[in-house]
Amino acid sequence: MDLAFQLYEFIALLMISVAVAIVVKYVRLPYTIALVVVGLLVGLANIFPEIKLSEDLIFLLILPPLLFEGALNTDLGELRSNFKPILCLAIVGVLVSVVVTGFLVRWLLSIPLSIALLFGAMITPTDPVSVLATFRELKAPKRLSTIIEGESILNDGTGVVIFGLILEMVRTGHFSLVSGMVEFGFVTVGGIVVGFSFGYTAYRILRYIDDHLIEITITIILAYSTYLFAESVHVSGVIAVVTAGLIIGNYGRLFSMSPSTRIALTDFWALFVFIVNSIVFLLIGIDVSGEKIFVYSMETLLAIPVVIAGRALAVYPLLTLTDKISERIPARWKHIVFWGGLHGTIPVALALSLSDIPHRDMIASMTFGVVLFSLIVQGLSLEYIVKRIFRREESIYEEHIARRIALKRSIMEIERMRRDGEITGNVAEKIISEIKVELEEISSKLLEIDVAERDLLLKARKRILHIQKSVIRDLAIRGTIGEDVVRKLTKEIDSELDALE
């Protein structure tokens, strides 16, 4: 049997991933980008001749946990307070991108419009893994992360649904805008209904159990069974699993799990997704090097600017529009949303799933090329841009504040340790006096920074309220405060936020 062989390959890929993960700590290259590059090299060296990402592998094994974990860690409150830009990007934005990319591709490459639109739908879903990793490192604004992550989670759903509709039209040769839109609505709403039913059932079961092994196993079952069931009744599995994940992440985790279960659950899914993502990005590299991107290099080189143009024409007009109906998004954030629309797992999966349609090889190669370009060129340049933008005075100011809070907490902890007899009074005093010197330095540095401008102050106030909200959420997850308190405090902060607008 080749189970042994598969296991060897899996362990070998894990070893390469871990080696890459260790090396990137020193060379400061984003992990996912390093994986794709190493994957390319491994693919060119032909070390794993038989390894391939298959459609089944991606859609059945890989996608459900990735989507579920993303939704699990999405704060529905944050999402709700930014739902206008997010929904605009994830629904209207996807449609604009698909149409713009489709028409441009047809015009430039003279292929049937339906095939060109299929390519547009395939390439549109975004994957923010490496972007968000950079954000976390730089402590970028929470709201910007929320918009990018929210868009990505939802446009996976719309992108895949539109792809499926166009593919059916290509295969049947029958095209109808009305039936397409009806189908779109059915698949989307059906996915939400399935996801909600499964998620809510799991939530009720979780309330009755207090055993973290069983509870985590239930979330694994939930992620896969929601996806499989939704697909088997021909509604969107992607949308269903995201819906279920949002329910567990926002209600199940808070209200039906003990604090230690919450930590174990978050840890487990983080590990699962770390392993799955490592393997996927390596395999993207390996697969791309095996595909015939060089045969269609002209087409691929044309596709890259076309896809970027499609994204630009979706992001800028829509976000300018939403500025009028919700909190303004700063201009430079718009650049980040636009340029940070990297393409990852989903386009590759969709390309691999194509088989019996005209120009299959060409649009698959174009997809692989665009994914590669976005991950490496856009990914790396974005890191540079984001660093430049957020290394401003306000972030330095926040850094000092954060450091001051951390130092003050440390003093409290040292005092607690002295009280409990873990350290002697002498040691405690020595450490505390050292910390106080540092505190004074920070205070003098804070005085040097000019924070008088009204704009900055307003922004800071808003951000502080957002931080408070997430602190409250963390406290709730850790079990320090209960359900009622969470709701009351969140409501208070929301009304303060409204007042600032």
Added chain:
Amino acid sequence: MDLAFQLYEFIALLMISVAVAIVVKYVRLPYTIALVVVGLLVGLANIFPEIKLSEDLIFLLILPPLLFEGALNTDLGELRSNFKPILCLAIVGVLVSVVVTGFLVRWLLSIPLSIALLFGAMITPTDPVSVLATFRELKAPKRLSTIIEGESILNDGTGVVIFGLILEMVRTGHFSLVSGMVEFGFVTVGGIVVGFSFGYTAYRILRYIDDHLIEITITIILAYSTYLFAESVHVSGVIAVVTAGLIIGNYGRLFSMSPSTRIALTDFWALFVFIVNSIVFLLIGIDVSGEKIFVYSMETLLAIPVVIAGRALAVYPLLTLTDKISERIPARWKHIVFWGGLHGTIPVALALSLSDIPHRDMIASMTFGVVLFSLIVQGLSLEYIVKRIFRREESIYEEHIARRIALKRSIMEIERMRRDGEITGNVAEKIISEIKVELEEISSKLLEIDVAERDLLLKARKRILHIQKSVIRDLAIRGTIGEDVVRKLTKEIDSELDALE
């Protein structure tokens, strides 16, 4: 492709497992036994016609994590202080069992001695999952758990090695005691060398990394790669993976991981093993119902008392012998060691791996029958026996002590919460006065229990020292105390223990 089908089956099995896990919380049946029974029913109902435990599946995917996790959580210090009985049981005991069972089977069933010995080797390894679960629940003596767990971890190795040697002799028709013993030594020592090299390398790498995702992934790689490499150079993979697990569990976890990584690591492996064990015990039930145990029911009914006799002739004489050279093992513990030698995954795996030998069907059926009998009849009666034995005054005494400690800790925690302003002084005082009432009740109950007997006192002192050792280990794992302190305190306690002998 049938990946979808496999995933469906896996999720369905997980669902059944979770349902069983939830139900046993109410009916108080041991989890693994309930799984086997449900597996039998599922198998008879023929719901999963195509599902089967294959040799590859067990040896490649399932065994390495089970063995690794077992070793990871084995305290080498505890093992060392009981190494005489454990090694006697796991090496001499296995040989005695194999020989006794083999000769009895040959005599009763008139089959070739080599085949009869093969059956003896196959059925000997013990699996303490359900026994240890019962122990944990009843707070049985740590030393008894250590002996049973230590024997099981090591006799997997010797049992599988002896099985391999006899199988080779059956296949080649060539028998030589000398070359057999040389081979046994080579395979065992080779396994230890491979396990030590891999484990030590991983330990050194773990020291340089502080990222729990990467660290846990390294332990996954370690478990599988150690097993695969050892098998590929024809030494014992079982012994290698156990050796590597002992190194990481006892040195790697303590000295090269941060506290949060240690918790995440323990949680992850517990979940992994929970899932793997759930599936395995279900599949044992399903497989057994499919095998032809009824065709060979006479032979199976004979095999059950024979295997029990083989175990009795190994356990009682050997433990009587070790009483003379190390700390005495109480008579009723010996009964538990004897009757608690349940047979689980390994015999089933070995039986499934047989193909082209004479009487294959018969000895496979006998193995399944004995496994089933041991899990259900021995497992259930053992639970009853263990409960009767340990529900004695001394355990009630300890219970009160533990409760008193917990209550005193609670008071400290409440006072900390008041100091930090988490609760008001009023609330704190109310709770504290409630706790003090409980404390007084416990003190008066403790006075009622007569603990004057010297024997009980000695035992209690020893046990307390053992408890202290494990508390120290826990503190080290949680990062409260450092490496040097652990060593110093452990040494002190060990010398006190020696003084008590």
